[in-house]
Amino acid sequence: MKQTRLFTTLAVVAILGLGGCQSTVHKMADGETSISKKIMVQKPWARASARMAKAGAAFMTITNHSMDNDRLISASSEIAKFTELHTHIHDNGIMRMRKVEHIDIPKGEMVALKPGGDHVMFINLKRKLNLGDKLPVTLEFKNAGKVEVEVEVKAAGAMGGTHKMGDVHKMH
Amino acid sequence: MNTMPLFYRNFIRLTFFVIALFIANTQAAEAGNRKPMPIKGGFSLVDETGKKVTLKGYRGQYLLIYFGYTYCPDICPTSLGIIAQVLDGLSKKSLNKIIPLFISIDPQRDSVEYIKEYTDMFHPRLLGLTGTVAEASRAAKTFGVYFAKAEINPEDSTDYSVDHSSNTFFVDPQGRILEVFGHAPDIKMVRDKIEKQLNR
Numbered sequence: 609m610k611q612t613r614l615f616t617t618l619a620v621v622a623i624l625g626l627g628g629c630q631s632t633v634h635k636m637a638d639g640e641t642s643i644s645k646k647i648m649v650q651k652p653w654a655r656a657s658a659r660m661a662k663a664g665a666a667f668m669t670i671t672n673h674s675m676d677n678d679r680l681i682s683a684s685s686e687i688a689k690f691t692e693l694h695t696h697i698h699d700n701g702i703m704r705m706r707k708v709e710h711i712d713i714p715k716g717e718m719v720a721l722k723p724g725g726d727h728v729m730f731i732n733l734k735r736k737l738n739l740g741d742k743l744p745v746t747l748e749f750k751n752a753g754k755v756e757v758e759v760e761v762k763a764a765g766a767m768g769g770t771h772k773m774g775d776v777h778k779m780h
Numbered sequence: 781m782n783t784m785p786l787f788y789r790n791f792i793r794l795t796f797f798v799i800a801l802f803i804a805n806t807q808a809a810e811a812g813n814r815k816p817m818p819i820k821g822g823f824s825l826v827d828e829t830g831k832k833v834t835l836k837g838y839r840g841q842y843l844l845i846y847f848g849y850t851y852c853p854d855i856c857p858t859s860l861g862i863i864a865q866v867l868d869g870l871s872k873k874s875l876n877k878i879i880p881l882f883i884s885i886d887p888q889r890d891s892v893e894y895i896k897e898y899t900d901m902f903h904p905r906l907l908g909l910t911g912t913v914a915e916a917s918r919a920a921k922t923f924g925v926y927f928a929k930a931e932i933n934p935e936d937s938t939d940y941s942v943d944h945s946s947n948t949f950f951v952d953p954q955g956r957i958l959e960v961f962g963h964a965p966d967i968k969m970v971r972d973k974i975e976k977q978l979n980r
Contacts, residue, residue: 655857660849660850661851682945698963701962702944702945702946703944703962703963704945705854705943706930707931723857723858724963724964729853732939736947765864765865765902767859
Protein backbone atom coordinates (compact mmCIF):
# COMPACT_ATOMS: atom_id res chain seq x y z
CA MET A 609 0.00 0.00 0.00
CA LYS A 610 1.12 3.49 -0.80
CA GLN A 611 0.37 4.75 2.70
CA THR A 612 2.51 2.07 4.26
CA ARG A 613 5.36 2.94 1.94
CA LEU A 614 4.96 6.59 2.64
CA PHE A 615 4.86 5.96 6.35
CA THR A 616 7.97 3.80 6.23
CA THR A 617 9.78 6.38 4.15
CA LEU A 618 8.80 9.08 6.61
CA ALA A 619 9.92 6.87 9.48
CA VAL A 620 13.26 6.30 7.77
CA VAL A 621 13.71 10.02 7.25
CA ALA A 622 12.74 10.71 10.84
CA ILE A 623 15.11 8.05 12.19
CA LEU A 624 18.00 9.36 10.16
CA GLY A 625 17.23 12.83 11.37
CA LEU A 626 16.96 14.28 7.91
CA GLY A 627 13.44 15.53 8.36
CA GLY A 628 14.15 19.22 8.69
CA CYS A 629 10.95 20.14 6.93
CA GLN A 630 10.70 23.86 6.42
CA SER A 631 8.41 25.54 4.01
CA THR A 632 11.11 28.00 3.08
CA VAL A 633 12.86 28.52 -0.20
CA HIS A 634 15.77 30.78 -0.92
CA LYS A 635 15.14 31.30 -4.59
CA MET A 636 13.62 34.62 -5.53
CA ALA A 637 10.71 34.80 -7.92
CA ASP A 638 9.66 37.68 -10.11
CA GLY A 639 6.37 39.54 -10.04
CA GLU A 640 6.77 41.18 -6.70
CA THR A 641 3.60 42.69 -5.39
CA SER A 642 4.21 44.56 -2.22
CA ILE A 643 7.34 45.85 -0.58
CA SER A 644 7.85 47.37 2.79
CA LYS A 645 11.42 48.18 3.71
CA LYS A 646 11.86 44.86 5.41
CA ILE A 647 9.22 42.53 4.03
CA MET A 648 8.38 41.58 0.47
CA VAL A 649 5.15 39.78 -0.38
CA GLN A 650 4.92 38.11 -3.77
CA LYS A 651 2.18 36.52 -5.86
CA PRO A 652 -0.67 36.57 -3.37
CA TRP A 653 -3.57 34.48 -4.70
CA ALA A 654 -6.78 32.74 -3.69
CA ARG A 655 -9.16 30.31 -5.35
CA ALA A 656 -12.51 31.13 -6.89
CA SER A 657 -15.36 30.02 -4.64
CA ALA A 658 -18.84 28.66 -5.15
CA ARG A 659 -21.85 30.89 -4.57
CA MET A 660 -22.59 29.53 -1.11
CA ALA A 661 -19.00 29.06 0.02
CA LYS A 662 -18.26 30.52 3.41
CA ALA A 663 -14.55 29.88 3.58
CA GLY A 664 -11.57 30.68 1.40
CA ALA A 665 -7.80 30.71 1.67
CA ALA A 666 -5.06 33.00 0.37
CA PHE A 667 -1.50 31.96 -0.42
CA MET A 668 1.68 33.94 -1.12
CA THR A 669 5.41 34.02 -0.57
CA ILE A 670 6.88 36.35 2.03
CA THR A 671 10.55 37.33 2.07
CA ASN A 672 12.24 38.92 5.05
CA HIS A 673 15.01 41.24 3.84
CA SER A 674 15.75 42.64 7.28
CA MET A 675 18.48 41.64 9.73
CA ASP A 676 15.93 40.46 12.27
CA ASN A 677 13.53 37.58 12.47
CA ASP A 678 9.97 38.70 11.88
CA ARG A 679 6.59 37.16 12.29
CA LEU A 680 3.24 37.52 10.50
CA ILE A 681 0.88 38.20 13.40
CA SER A 682 -2.45 38.96 11.71
CA ALA A 683 -4.31 39.54 8.47
CA SER A 684 -7.47 41.52 7.80
CA SER A 685 -9.80 42.01 4.86
CA GLU A 686 -13.24 43.33 3.94
CA ILE A 687 -14.18 40.17 2.07
CA ALA A 688 -14.86 38.05 5.16
CA LYS A 689 -16.19 38.44 8.66
CA PHE A 690 -13.00 36.92 10.04
CA THR A 691 -9.54 36.75 8.49
CA GLU A 692 -7.18 34.43 10.35
CA LEU A 693 -3.85 32.65 10.03
CA HIS A 694 -4.17 28.89 9.67
CA THR A 695 -2.07 25.84 8.99
CA HIS A 696 -2.68 22.21 8.09
CA ILE A 697 -1.39 19.37 10.20
CA HIS A 698 -0.85 16.26 8.07
CA ASP A 699 -1.57 13.49 10.53
CA ASN A 700 -0.99 10.11 8.88
CA GLY A 701 -3.16 10.90 5.86
CA ILE A 702 -5.67 12.98 7.81
CA MET A 703 -5.73 16.74 7.22
CA ARG A 704 -6.41 18.82 10.29
CA MET A 705 -6.75 22.55 9.75
CA ARG A 706 -5.90 24.67 12.77
CA LYS A 707 -5.68 28.35 13.62
CA VAL A 708 -2.19 29.61 14.44
CA GLU A 709 -1.24 32.74 16.37
CA HIS A 710 1.56 33.69 14.01
CA ILE A 711 3.74 32.51 11.12
CA ASP A 712 7.49 32.95 11.57
CA ILE A 713 9.40 34.72 8.80
CA PRO A 714 13.11 34.24 9.67
CA LYS A 715 15.63 36.87 8.57
CA GLY A 716 16.89 36.47 5.02
CA GLU A 717 14.38 33.75 4.21
CA MET A 718 11.41 33.32 1.92
CA VAL A 719 8.42 31.56 3.47
CA ALA A 720 5.76 30.07 1.22
CA LEU A 721 2.13 30.14 2.29
CA LYS A 722 0.84 27.40 0.02
CA PRO A 723 -1.92 24.80 -0.46
CA GLY A 724 -1.74 22.10 2.19
CA GLY A 725 0.29 24.30 4.56
CA ASP A 726 0.19 27.76 6.13
CA HIS A 727 -2.41 30.14 4.70
CA VAL A 728 -4.49 33.23 5.32
CA MET A 729 -8.01 31.99 6.00
CA PHE A 730 -11.22 33.86 5.14
CA ILE A 731 -14.13 32.80 7.35
CA ASN A 732 -17.72 33.76 6.56
CA LEU A 733 -17.09 35.20 3.13
CA LYS A 734 -19.36 38.14 2.37
CA ARG A 735 -19.54 37.26 -1.32
CA LYS A 736 -18.45 34.77 -3.94
CA LEU A 737 -14.82 35.01 -5.03
CA ASN A 738 -14.81 35.34 -8.80
CA LEU A 739 -11.98 34.48 -11.16
CA GLY A 740 -9.88 37.61 -11.75
CA ASP A 741 -11.03 39.47 -8.61
CA LYS A 742 -8.40 41.45 -6.71
CA LEU A 743 -8.95 41.36 -2.97
CA PRO A 744 -7.24 43.96 -0.79
CA VAL A 745 -5.75 42.27 2.29
CA THR A 746 -3.71 43.88 5.05
CA LEU A 747 -0.98 41.79 6.61
CA GLU A 748 0.52 42.81 9.91
CA PHE A 749 4.07 41.89 10.88
CA LYS A 750 5.57 42.16 14.33
CA ASN A 751 8.52 44.27 13.16
CA ALA A 752 7.68 45.45 9.66
CA GLY A 753 4.18 46.60 10.59
CA LYS A 754 1.32 46.69 8.11
CA VAL A 755 1.73 45.62 4.47
CA GLU A 756 -1.12 46.02 1.97
CA VAL A 757 -1.44 43.36 -0.72
CA GLU A 758 -3.86 42.56 -3.53
CA VAL A 759 -4.86 38.92 -3.64
CA GLU A 760 -5.63 37.69 -7.15
CA VAL A 761 -8.46 35.16 -7.49
CA LYS A 762 -7.50 32.22 -9.69
CA ALA A 763 -9.46 29.14 -10.87
CA ALA A 764 -11.12 26.91 -8.26
CA GLY A 765 -8.67 24.11 -9.00
CA ALA A 766 -5.54 26.29 -9.20
CA MET A 767 -2.40 25.13 -7.41
CA GLY A 768 -0.25 28.26 -7.54
CA GLY A 769 3.31 27.31 -8.30
CA THR A 770 3.17 23.83 -6.85
CA HIS A 771 1.77 22.15 -9.95
CA LYS A 772 2.62 23.31 -13.41
CA MET A 773 -0.79 23.38 -15.01
CA GLY A 774 -2.65 24.78 -12.03
CA ASP A 775 -2.54 28.40 -13.09
CA VAL A 776 -3.83 27.83 -16.56
CA HIS A 777 -6.47 25.19 -15.86
CA LYS A 778 -9.55 26.42 -17.65
CA MET A 779 -12.91 26.96 -16.03
CA HIS A 780 -15.62 24.72 -17.43
CA MET B 781 34.67 -8.83 24.13
CA ASN B 782 33.36 -6.05 21.99
CA THR B 783 34.63 -2.78 23.35
CA MET B 784 32.44 -0.62 21.12
CA PRO B 785 30.15 1.50 23.23
CA LEU B 786 26.57 0.28 23.32
CA PHE B 787 25.34 3.45 21.68
CA TYR B 788 27.46 2.92 18.57
CA ARG B 789 26.55 -0.75 18.29
CA ASN B 790 22.90 0.14 18.48
CA PHE B 791 23.39 2.95 16.01
CA ILE B 792 25.03 0.61 13.47
CA ARG B 793 22.28 -1.97 13.95
CA LEU B 794 19.65 0.68 13.44
CA THR B 795 21.37 1.97 10.31
CA PHE B 796 21.43 -1.53 8.79
CA PHE B 797 17.82 -2.04 9.73
CA VAL B 798 16.83 1.24 8.08
CA ILE B 799 18.77 0.42 4.90
CA ALA B 800 17.17 -3.04 4.72
CA LEU B 801 13.75 -1.49 5.20
CA PHE B 802 14.45 1.04 2.48
CA ILE B 803 15.54 -1.62 -0.02
CA ALA B 804 12.51 -3.79 0.75
CA ASN B 805 10.31 -0.79 0.29
CA THR B 806 11.78 0.20 -3.05
CA GLN B 807 11.36 -3.35 -4.35
CA ALA B 808 7.75 -3.45 -3.25
CA ALA B 809 7.15 -0.15 -5.01
CA GLU B 810 8.77 -1.31 -8.21
CA ALA B 811 6.82 -4.56 -8.30
CA GLY B 812 3.72 -2.39 -8.57
CA ASN B 813 1.23 -5.22 -9.01
CA ARG B 814 -0.95 -4.90 -6.01
CA LYS B 815 -3.93 -7.15 -5.73
CA PRO B 816 -7.28 -5.42 -6.18
CA MET B 817 -8.91 -4.97 -2.79
CA PRO B 818 -12.54 -6.11 -2.55
CA ILE B 819 -14.73 -3.50 -0.87
CA LYS B 820 -16.69 -4.59 2.17
CA GLY B 821 -19.87 -2.59 2.54
CA GLY B 822 -21.24 -0.06 0.09
CA PHE B 823 -23.12 3.20 -0.08
CA SER B 824 -26.54 4.53 -0.88
CA LEU B 825 -26.55 8.28 -1.59
CA VAL B 826 -28.13 10.88 -3.87
CA ASP B 827 -26.21 12.37 -6.77
CA GLU B 828 -26.13 16.05 -7.71
CA THR B 829 -29.21 15.62 -9.92
CA GLY B 830 -31.19 14.22 -6.97
CA LYS B 831 -31.07 10.63 -8.24
CA LYS B 832 -30.58 7.76 -5.74
CA VAL B 833 -27.30 5.97 -6.40
CA THR B 834 -25.51 2.99 -4.84
CA LEU B 835 -21.96 1.65 -5.06
CA LYS B 836 -23.38 -1.55 -6.53
CA GLY B 837 -25.19 0.47 -9.19
CA TYR B 838 -21.82 1.72 -10.45
CA ARG B 839 -20.58 -1.82 -11.22
CA GLY B 840 -19.26 -2.04 -14.74
CA GLN B 841 -17.64 1.41 -14.53
CA TYR B 842 -14.30 2.59 -13.29
CA LEU B 843 -14.63 5.10 -10.44
CA LEU B 844 -12.33 7.76 -9.03
CA ILE B 845 -13.65 8.65 -5.58
CA TYR B 846 -12.71 11.52 -3.28
CA PHE B 847 -14.35 12.30 0.07
CA GLY B 848 -14.54 15.92 1.18
CA TYR B 849 -16.83 18.85 1.88
CA THR B 850 -17.74 21.93 -0.07
CA TYR B 851 -16.84 24.39 2.73
CA CYS B 852 -13.32 22.97 2.62
CA PRO B 853 -11.07 25.96 1.84
CA ASP B 854 -7.88 24.29 0.70
CA ILE B 855 -7.44 20.52 0.92
CA CYS B 856 -10.48 19.61 -1.21
CA PRO B 857 -9.84 22.26 -3.91
CA THR B 858 -6.25 21.00 -4.14
CA SER B 859 -7.40 17.39 -4.53
CA LEU B 860 -10.23 18.21 -6.94
CA GLY B 861 -7.93 20.46 -8.97
CA ILE B 862 -5.55 17.52 -9.33
CA ILE B 863 -8.41 15.17 -10.28
CA ALA B 864 -9.58 17.72 -12.90
CA GLN B 865 -6.10 17.84 -14.41
CA VAL B 866 -5.87 14.04 -14.39
CA LEU B 867 -9.21 13.86 -16.25
CA ASP B 868 -8.21 16.58 -18.74
CA GLY B 869 -5.09 14.59 -19.63
CA LEU B 870 -6.91 11.29 -20.28
CA SER B 871 -7.79 10.21 -23.81
CA LYS B 872 -11.47 10.73 -24.71
CA LYS B 873 -11.96 6.96 -24.78
CA SER B 874 -10.57 6.59 -21.27
CA LEU B 875 -12.50 9.58 -19.94
CA ASN B 876 -15.76 7.94 -21.01
CA LYS B 877 -14.91 4.80 -19.04
CA ILE B 878 -14.42 6.51 -15.70
CA ILE B 879 -16.83 8.28 -13.32
CA PRO B 880 -15.17 10.73 -10.93
CA LEU B 881 -17.16 11.05 -7.68
CA PHE B 882 -16.97 13.62 -4.89
CA ILE B 883 -18.69 12.22 -1.79
CA SER B 884 -19.67 14.67 0.96
CA ILE B 885 -18.63 13.91 4.50
CA ASP B 886 -20.54 17.03 5.59
CA PRO B 887 -24.06 16.32 4.28
CA GLN B 888 -25.68 18.66 6.82
CA ARG B 889 -24.33 21.60 4.84
CA ASP B 890 -23.78 20.02 1.42
CA SER B 891 -27.17 20.09 -0.27
CA VAL B 892 -27.77 18.47 -3.67
CA GLU B 893 -27.90 21.89 -5.33
CA TYR B 894 -24.74 23.12 -3.69
CA ILE B 895 -22.69 20.00 -4.33
CA LYS B 896 -23.56 20.31 -8.03
CA GLU B 897 -22.39 23.90 -8.23
CA TYR B 898 -19.23 23.03 -6.32
CA THR B 899 -18.18 20.01 -8.39
CA ASP B 900 -18.95 21.82 -11.66
CA MET B 901 -16.38 24.46 -10.73
CA PHE B 902 -13.67 21.83 -11.03
CA HIS B 903 -14.73 19.57 -13.89
CA PRO B 904 -18.01 18.98 -15.77
CA ARG B 905 -17.61 15.19 -15.37
CA LEU B 906 -17.09 15.37 -11.60
CA LEU B 907 -20.28 14.11 -9.93
CA GLY B 908 -21.15 15.15 -6.38
CA LEU B 909 -22.88 12.72 -4.00
CA THR B 910 -24.49 13.57 -0.67
CA GLY B 911 -27.11 12.06 1.62
CA THR B 912 -28.06 11.81 5.26
CA VAL B 913 -25.40 11.84 7.98
CA ALA B 914 -25.87 8.08 8.44
CA GLU B 915 -25.54 7.43 4.69
CA ALA B 916 -22.41 9.56 4.37
CA SER B 917 -20.88 7.90 7.44
CA ARG B 918 -21.51 4.45 5.94
CA ALA B 919 -19.90 5.51 2.65
CA ALA B 920 -16.83 6.85 4.48
CA LYS B 921 -16.59 3.70 6.62
CA THR B 922 -16.73 1.51 3.52
CA PHE B 923 -13.57 3.22 2.23
CA GLY B 924 -11.89 3.62 5.63
CA VAL B 925 -12.17 7.40 5.42
CA TYR B 926 -11.86 9.27 8.72
CA PHE B 927 -13.73 12.49 9.36
CA ALA B 928 -14.62 14.59 12.40
CA LYS B 929 -15.89 18.10 12.98
CA ALA B 930 -13.21 20.46 14.25
CA GLU B 931 -12.77 24.16 14.99
CA ILE B 932 -16.45 24.79 15.69
CA ASN B 933 -17.18 28.53 15.93
CA PRO B 934 -18.53 29.16 19.45
CA GLU B 935 -20.76 31.94 18.09
CA ASP B 936 -22.18 29.85 15.25
CA SER B 937 -22.40 26.06 15.47
CA THR B 938 -23.00 25.77 11.70
CA ASP B 939 -19.54 27.26 11.12
CA TYR B 940 -16.89 24.55 11.47
CA SER B 941 -14.10 22.83 9.59
CA VAL B 942 -13.84 19.08 9.17
CA ASP B 943 -10.71 16.98 9.71
CA HIS B 944 -10.64 14.27 7.09
CA SER B 945 -8.54 11.75 5.17
CA SER B 946 -7.50 13.11 1.80
CA ASN B 947 -7.18 9.93 -0.27
CA THR B 948 -8.42 9.30 -3.80
CA PHE B 949 -9.70 5.78 -4.55
CA PHE B 950 -9.49 4.15 -7.97
CA VAL B 951 -12.18 1.45 -8.21
CA ASP B 952 -12.50 -1.15 -10.98
CA PRO B 953 -15.71 -2.32 -12.73
CA GLN B 954 -15.91 -5.32 -10.36
CA GLY B 955 -16.15 -2.92 -7.44
CA ARG B 956 -12.62 -3.47 -6.12
CA ILE B 957 -10.11 -0.83 -5.04
CA LEU B 958 -7.15 -0.85 -7.44
CA GLU B 959 -5.24 2.10 -6.03
CA VAL B 960 -5.36 4.51 -3.12
CA PHE B 961 -3.66 7.81 -3.93
CA GLY B 962 -2.55 9.93 -0.95
CA HIS B 963 -3.01 13.69 -0.63
CA ALA B 964 -1.78 15.77 -3.57
CA PRO B 965 -0.35 12.94 -5.68
CA ASP B 966 1.70 13.57 -8.81
CA ILE B 967 -0.75 14.25 -11.64
CA LYS B 968 1.20 12.36 -14.30
CA MET B 969 1.64 9.32 -12.05
CA VAL B 970 -2.11 9.10 -11.40
CA ARG B 971 -2.98 9.69 -15.05
CA ASP B 972 -0.49 7.04 -16.25
CA LYS B 973 -1.81 4.45 -13.81
CA ILE B 974 -5.40 5.08 -14.85
CA GLU B 975 -4.62 5.17 -18.56
CA LYS B 976 -2.63 1.92 -18.28
CA GLN B 977 -5.45 0.18 -16.45
CA LEU B 978 -8.13 1.41 -18.84
CA ASN B 979 -6.20 0.26 -21.90
CA ARG B 980 -5.30 -3.20 -20.67
